[in-house]
């Protein structure tokens with residue numbers, strides 16, 4: 094199994110969730126995060142002053158999927174989260190060794 | 206080492222923590238999350254109207270343990286987090302390559 | 318690639334971020350968490366009563382780096398997050414199999 098962690102714009106969450114669900118990926122977990130990428134935050138203007146905003150609010154969408162479904166889920170997230178502007182986010186894929194559904198005790202492929 | 210990520214009902218946190226501590230697992234990290242599983246959220250009634258609640262508040266309990274302790278910790282979480290109803294949660298296990306205790310610089314088995 | 322998860326004192330965040338940035342690690346994600354370590358929380362006094370605070374607020378700093386940069390980033394976090402007192406935090410390193418920059422579709426080394 095794989096864990097897909099996608100850091101996306103908060104404004105794109107609904108589109109990402111809907112696109113994933115349309116493709117059969119209904120299960121997911123969402124975490125409020127803050128972050129910065131290669132631009133090291135952004136310069137903003139306020140009352141004529143420039144100041145640097147260090148980190149921006151993002152959402153991390155986490156989904157655990159079977160190996161053969163990972164690339165499809167990644168493609169869906171890329172398409173639905175992209176605006177084409179800097180700050181669109183990143184996707185990270187990590188290996189998962191075990192999955193358990195707490196209610197039933199089901200494991201791995203049956204529990205994902 | 207392994208990272209155990211357990212997404213559980215908020216109402217079960219105290220029971221999960223106490224059961225883990227009784228078995229010697231005192232160290233853990235807790236993250237506020239929202240999520241949905243295979244039921245894609247729930248239908249609720251409010252003033253006679255039905256509406257779908259997309260994601261529900263959950264808690265993610267993260268604990269890093271030595272390899273030989275992982276199955277014991279998983280069993281404890283399953284027993285203490287289970288109500289038998291849908292939405293009881295999921296456990297994911299990921300490999301961990303390195304652990305460092307910041308105060309002492311201790312590594313791996315000594316730092317977990 | 319590696320995922321470095323560092324649970325640190327909230328009061329150390331700015332120092333950790335600045336030290337990482339000085340060494341070229343500008344990209345990171347921050348998560349608000351609560352946790353406890355081997356001391357199982359702390360005993361506090363309030364109006365003459367002792368009570369146990371179960372978990373303390375911490376920040377989890379997550380950064381995905383190329384393999385050859387992981388040890389440098391870990392050393393920087395240890396130096397900048399350490400006070401020498403209990404509760405300084407922990408660093409966990411996990412393997413990452415894939416990275417995608419959503420804006421460009423760039424992968425792995427080019428996307429970190």
Ligand SMILES: Nc1ncnc2c1ncn2[C@@H]1O[C@H](COP(=O)(O)OP(=O)(O)OP(=O)(O)O)[C@@H](O)[C@H]1O
Pocket residue numbers: 100126127128129130131132149151178179180181182183344345346347379380381382418420421428429
């Ligand atoms: N290497 C990384 N490690 C941890 N988090 C990251 C990393 N890169 C990006 N992120 C997270 O993703 C969010 C969005 O990053 P962002 O899209 O700005 O990446 P980028 O590399 O700067 O690409 P772009 O040039 O398209 O902006 C950041 O705010 C941060 O939370």
Ligand SMILES: Nc1ncnc2c1ncn2[C@@H]1O[C@H](COP(=O)(O)OP(=O)(O)OP(=O)(O)O)[C@@H](O)[C@H]1O
Pocket residue numbers: 120121122123155156157158194196197204205212238239240241242243244261263290291292293294295
């Ligand atoms: N595949 C998954 N990927 C990421 N998060 C998940 C996944 N499955 C479940 N979760 C998280 O666990 C929480 C609880 O899931 P839940 O117990 O409803 O799983 P389920 O598969 O629907 O099982 P059940 O039929 O017992 O309800 C979700 O709200 C979500 O945060």
Ligand SMILES: Nc1ncnc2c1ncn2[C@@H]1O[C@H](COP(=O)(O)OP(=O)(O)OP(=O)(O)O)[C@@H](O)[C@H]1O
Pocket residue numbers: 232233234235267268269270306308309316317324350351352353354355356373375402403404405406407
């Ligand atoms: N094994 C672990 N699994 C998950 N989270 C952990 C683990 N150990 C520590 N943490 C997280 O790191 C935070 C800080 O831990 P802490 O520095 O107190 O570790 P410690 O092992 O007790 O070391 P020290 O003796 O220096 O206090 C905890 O509040 C918790 O969020």
Ligand SMILES: [Mg+2]
Pocket residue numbers: 129130131132179180181
């Ligand atoms: Mg950027």
Ligand SMILES: [Mg+2]
Pocket residue numbers: 241242243244291292293
């Ligand atoms: Mg469910």
Ligand SMILES: [Mg+2]
Pocket residue numbers: 353354355356357403404405
């Ligand atoms: Mg401690």
